[in-house]
Amino acid sequence: MKEKVGFSNERFAGKTAIVTGAARGIGESIADRFVSEGARVLLVDLNPDVEATARRLGQTALIKSVTDADAGARIVATAMEALGKIDILVNNAGIGGSKRLQDTDDELIDRFLQTNLASLLRITRSVLPRLTRPGGRIINISSIFGLTGYPGTTAYAVAKAGVAQFTRQLAGELGPEGILVNAIAPGVIATPMTTGRQQNALYQRLMIEGTPLERVGQPEDIAGPVAFLASEDAAFITGTVLPVDGGILAARHGKI
Structure with a gap:
């Protein structure tokens, strides 16, 4: 993890959060950021490594696939037992590895739609x-592939576009409840x-060299904006899908 600077370790004191897909990567970094700022966190993941991550942070782990029929009930029951309340939900769990539509069978379509979209709804x-009312926060992890087209990622992109629309839809429904x-x-x-994917020459040229900041993002680059959206600094922001992409949606790098 990068050295953490520029935030108070008390910002989320007394707050609780659920983070799915928290064993490693973006989810681990989000959980780490919340804990560093005073929150108590339930880390959920199918990967058993989530237990080691939770131990490192002094928090609670639940080994569970978000696609299981009882996932929602198990997550809520575990959160209420371990945390006593739920202030923040971060829907981060997801899978990658999509293909062109003509190379995608029904099983793969179902996997992407169930894991990356339907599980969030359930x-x-x-x-x-x-969820705390008023003051509850739901933060979903979509993708820039859900906001613009990128060939060869059809099922993944469609699911992530659904996450963006789910975010807008739910913001309208839940805003009156705070x-x-x-x-x-x-x-x-x-x-x-x-x-x-980073080793693929075309992907490297289009998605990394083509990014104005000319680098791959780090999990901490996502954890910071998530923490902001969960904080009181974002008290008048809802229904927003915030790209955190090194600028690639705004402008392709000129040397391409």
């Missing part, structure tokens, strides 16, 4: 009755899920 639906719903749309972030 888990959020389960959490809502327990619950804010926003999303982050990461660009290329250095995680185990993107390692293979």
